[in-house]
Amino acid sequence: xxxxxxxxxxxxxxxxxxxxxxxxxxxxxxxxxxxxxxxxxxxxxxxxxxxxxxxxxxxxxxxxxxxxxxxxxxxxxxxxxxxxxxxxxxxxxxxxxxxxxxxxxxxxxxxxxxxxxxxxxxxxxxxxxxxxxxxxxxxxxxxxxxxxxxxxxxxxxxxxxxxxxxxxxxxxxxxxxxxxxxxxxxxxxxxxxxxxxxxxxxxxxxxxxxxxxxxxxxxxxxxxxxxxxxxxxxxxxxxxxxxxxxxxxxxxxxxxxxxxxxxxxxxxxxxxxxxxxxxxxxxxxxxxxxxxxxxxxxxxxxxxxxxxxxxxxxxxxxxxxxxxxxxxxxxxxxxxxxxxxxxxxxxxxxxxxxxxxxxxxxxxxxxxxxxxxxxxxxxxxxxxxxxxxxxxxxxxxxxxxxxxxxxxxxxxxxxxxxxxxxxxxxxxxxxxxxxxxxxxxxxxxxxxxxxxxxxxxxxxxxxxxxxxxx
Numbered sequence: 001x002x003x004x005x006x007x008x009x010x011x012x013x014x015x016x017x018x019x020x021x022x023x024x025x026x027x028x029x030x031x032x033x034x035x036x037x038x039x040x041x042x043x044x045x046x047x048x049x050x051x052x053x054x055x056x057x058x059x060x061x062x063x064x065x066x067x068x069x070x071x072x073x074x075x076x077x078x079x080x081x082x083x084x085x086x087x088x089x090x091x092x093x094x095x096x097x098x099x100x101x102x103x104x105x106x107x108x109x110x111x112x113x114x115x116x117x118x119x120x121x122x123x124x125x126x127x128x129x130x131x132x133x134x135x136x137x138x139x140x141x142x143x144x145x146x147x148x149x150x151x152x153x154x155x156x157x158x159x160x161x162x163x164x165x166x167x168x169x170x171x172x173x174x175x176x177x178x179x180x181x182x183x184x185x186x187x188x189x190x191x192x193x194x195x196x197x198x199x200x201x202x203x204x205x206x207x208x209x210x211x212x213x214x215x216x217x218x219x220x221x222x223x224x225x226x227x228x229x230x231x232x233x234x235x236x237x238x239x240x241x242x243x244x245x246x247x248x249x250x251x252x253x254x255x256x257x258x259x260x261x262x263x264x265x266x267x268x269x270x271x272x273x274x275x276x277x278x279x280x281x282x283x284x285x286x287x288x289x290x291x292x293x294x295x296x297x298x299x300x301x302x303x304x305x306x307x308x309x310x311x312x313x314x315x316x317x318x319x320x321x322x323x324x325x326x327x328x329x330x331x332x333x334x335x336x337x338x339x340x341x342x343x344x345x346x347x348x349x350x351x352x353x354x355x356x357x358x359x360x361x362x363x364x365x366x367x368x369x370x371x372x373x374x375x376x377x378x379x380x381x382x383x384x385x386x387x388x389x390x391x392x393x394x395x396x397x398x399x400x401x402x403x404x405x406x407x408x409x410x411x412x413x414x415x416x417x418x419x420x421x422x423x424x425x426x427x428x429x430x431x432x433x434x435x436x437x438x439x440x441x442x443x444x445x446x447x448x449x450x451x452x453x454x455x456x457x458x459x460x461x462x463x464x465x466x467x468x469x470x
Contacts, residue, residue, distance in 0.1 A: 002043070002096065002097045002100070002149060003040075003094060003095070003096050003100065003145055003148060003149055004039065004040055004041070004043075004056070004080070004095040004096065004097075005037070005038065005039040005040070005056045005060070005093075005094070005095040005145075006037075006038045006039075006092070006093070006094050006095075006108075006112060006141050006144060006145055007034060007036065007037045007038075007039075007056075007057075007060045007064075007092070007093045007094075007141075008034075008035045008036040008037075008090065008091070008092050008093075008112065008113075008116050008124075008138070008141070009032040009033060009034055009035060009060060009061065009064040009091045009092075009093060010032060010033045010035055010089065010090060010091070010124055010125070010127050011032045011064050011065050011067070011086065011089065011091055012030035012031060012032060012033070012065065013030070030065065031061050031065060032060070032061045032064040032065045032091065033127050033128065033129060033130055033131075034057060034060070034061070034130045034131065034136060035116075035120075035124055035127060035130075035131050035135075035136070036116065036131065036135075036136050036137075036138040036141050037057070037136040037137075037141070038137075038138070038141040038142045038144070038145040039053055039056055039145075040145055041053055041056075044325060045324050045325015045326050046325055046326055047320075047325045047326070048325040056095060059075075059077065059082060059095075060082070060093045060095075063075055063082050063084045063093055064084055064086070064091040064093055067084040067085070067086040067091055068086060069086050069087070069088060069089055070086065070087070070088075071085075071086055072084065072085045072086075072106055072109075074102055074105075076098075079097060079098055080095055080096065080097060080098065081095075081096055081097070081098055081100070081102070081105070082094070082095055082096075083096065083102070083105045083106060083109060084109070085106060085109040085110060085113065087110075087113050089125070090113055090116065090117070090124060092109040092110075092112045092113050092116075093109075094108060094109055108144065108148050111144075112140075112141065112144065115140050116138075116140075119138070119140065206257075207254060207257060207260060208232060208253060208254040208257040209232060211253040211254040211268070212230050212231075212232035212233070212253040212254075214253075215230070215251060215253045215268070216228060216230065216233075216237060219249055220237075220239050220240075220243060221243070222245070223243055223244075223245055224245035224246070224247055225239055225244075225245050225247050225248070225249055226238070226239050226244050226245055226246060226247060226248055226275050226278065226281050226285070227239070227248040227249075227275070227281060227283075227285055227286055228248070228249050228250075228251075229248070229249070229250040229251070229286055229412055229413065229444045230250075230251055230252075230253060230413070231251070231252040231253065231255075231410060231413055231414075231445075232253060234445075235444075236283060236286060236444055238281060244278060244281070246274055246275050246278055247272050247273065247274055247275065247294075248272065248273040248274075248275055248285050248286050249270060249271075249272050250270065250271045250272075250273075250286060250412040250413040250416070250417075250444075251268060251269060251270040251271070251413050252268065252269045252270075252410070252413045252414060253268055254266060254267075254268065255267050255268065255269050255298075255381060255382050255383050255414070256379075256380065256381025256382065256383060256384065258380075259379075259380060259381050264302075264379055264380070264381050264384065265300055265301065265302030265303075265379070265381055265383065265384040265387075266300075266301055266302075266381050266383065266384070267298050267299055267300040267301055267381070267383030267384070267387075268298060268299045268383075269297075269298045269382070269383060269413055269414055269417050269418065270296065270297060270298070270413065270417060271290070271293050271295075271296040271412065271413060271416050271417040271420065272293060272294055272295040272296065273285065273286065273288055273292060273293055273294065274294050283444065286412065286444060287440070287441050287442065287443075287444070288440070289437060289438055289439060289440050290411075290415070290416035290417075290419055290420055290436060290437035290438075290439065291437040291438060293312075293416060293417070293420050294311065294312060295309070295310065295311045295312070296309075296310055296416065296417035296418075296420040296421055297309035297310060297417065297421065298383050298386070298387070298417065298418070298421075300383045300384065300387055302384065304319050304320065305319065305320035306318070306319050306320075306330075306387070307319075307320070307327050308331075308334070308387065308390070308421065310420060310421050310424040310425075312424065313424075314333050314334075314424055314425070315333070315334040315390070315421055315424045315425045316329060316331065316332055316333065316334065317329075317330055317331025317332075317334055318330060318331075319331075331391075334390060334391070334425050335425055335426050336389070336390055336391075336393055336422065336425045336426050336427040336453065336454055336455075337392070337393030337454055338393075338426075338454055338455050338456050339393065339454050339455075339456040339457055340374070340389070340392060340393025340394025340395065340453060340454045340457060341372070341374055341375060341392075341393070341394060342374060342375050342376075342377050342388070342389065342392055342393070342394035342395075343361065343364045343374045343375075343376060343377075343394055343395050343397065343457075344376070344377050344378050344379075344385045344388070344389060344394065344395070344396045344397065345361065345376075345378060345396075345397040345398070345399075346378060346380070346398075347361070347376065347378075349401050349403070352401035352402040352403055353399055353401050354399065354400065354401070354432075354468075355464075355468055356432070356461065356464035356465045356467075356468050357397065357399040357461075359464050360397075360460065360461050360464055361397075363460075364376075374394065377394075382396075382398075382409065382414060382418070386418050386421075386422075386452070389452070389453045389454075390421065390422065390425055390427075393453070393454045393457075394453050394454055394457060395451060395452070395453035395454060395457040395458060395461070396418075396450075396451070396452050396453050397450075397451050397461075398449065398450050399432065399449045399450075399451065400432060400449040404447070406446075406447045406448065406449075407431075407447045407448045407449035407450065408447055409447060409448065409449075409450055410445055410446065410447055410448075411439060411441045411446045411447065411448045412441060412444060412445075412446070414450075415429075415431075415436055415439075415448050415450045416436070416437065416439075418450075418452060419436040419437050419450070419452055420437065422452045422453065423437065426455060427452065427453055427454055427455055427458065428452065428453070428454075428455050428458035428459065428462075429450065429451070429452040429458070430450075430451045430452070430458050430461060430462055430465075431448050431449050431450060431451075432449045432451070432465055433465075436448070436450060436452065
């Protein structure tokens with residue numbers, strides 16, 4: 001038996017009779033005001049907790065707005081029951097599992113309302129918007145969330161039989177049955193200000209744009225970042241000083257998004273720098289050589305969700321366990337083979353390549369020493385191609401050519417993070433002129449050619465460029 005949340009709300013002045021034109025629990029109509037909130041989502045996975053908190057508030061508003069004064073009701077939602085008690089316009093709501101006794105639940109809600117009235121009097125009647133986050137942390141409610149996990153404690157509060165007989169308790173099998181005629185839950189979800197785009201599964205925007213919004217919002221609200229550079233934004237984002245941290249994050253929120261429709265693995269790439277002076281943040285904090293990064297990685301979304309990360313002490317791979325909502329270490333201390341049997345390049349651009357690139361690919365296909373040729377593997381999603389190269393060895397190439405003399409991949413959030421990972425795993429990265437991580441960018445969306453992969457394969461490419469320069 002478990003209590004997940006206890007809330008105190010003030011339903012809007014229209015009470016439980018929200019019109020069929022919308023509203024209730026969303027910004028499109030009357031909604032209940034949250035006065036106090038104690039929530040325990042520790043039993044959810046780490047990446048599920050934010051969405052769980054949002055959904056609890058959304059459901060609490062919806063149920064409170066539809067609980068008439070003097071009425072108690074219980075709403076079944078999957079394995080949970082949501083209990084509400086509206087007393088003279090003040091409503092208490094509890095989220096409990098299906099095993100928590102109903103009578104004990106309402107004993108607790110009655111006590112919550114008593115204590116709230118004692119503590120705040122009638123001040124709640126003037127509330128027109130949610131209490132601040134700090135004000136919502138009412139100590140009694142926080143303590144009650146722990147103390148009354150045992151329903152026997154709730155039964156001690158009062159003689160519940162007499163009290164419950166005087167007030168009708170309405171039982172609902174689903175949350176939809178709480179809604180007013182003409183209302184639909186999906187419509188309320190769309191209008192709700194409580195649910196983020198990620199929680200709602202918003203689909204009207206392009207996925208790469210939506211991904212960018214999700215990452216920017218999460219990074220800004222973390223309090224750890226100072227400057228953000230995204231592939232989707234023309235300018236860098238400077239975080240408000242009140243929320244500012246000490247890290248700059250450069251990222252491609254959804255690499256390979258053009259391949260989404262055909263089900264190819266796509267991903268997120270990121271590199272992290274530490275700022276020099278928190279009080280004087282400039283673009284110079286981002287326009288640093290890649291060797292100054294403190295961390296880099298990518299998350300690949302495919303047959304599994306895989307996070308590959310380095311903080312400058314080697315490379316580790318993690319796989320998301322959906323049942324836990326946590327990333328599990330599945331590929332510790334990744335080391336790329338010294339030489340590989342695979343090369344990865346878009347050969348459709350071959351006619352525009354420079355001589356060293358053309359010679360290297362020719363040697364991959366037709367080795368003159370009698371060894372077996374390398375196999376070509378090219379997906380067109382950098383995350384997927386680099387991930388395979390990292391695990392199996394070989395080389396990934398995106399060279400300059402006549403059409404793109406400066407290369408095509410972006411330095412800050414594609415070339416640098418992947419080069420950082422390759423070097424940490426024992427490989428190399430090369431631009432055709434220098435070590436990739438020594439490059440000093442002058443613009444946030446600057447491009448560069450890149451060759452990265454197994455040490456010996458990249459060394460061979462470096463030799464071909466050195467021979468041309470003689």
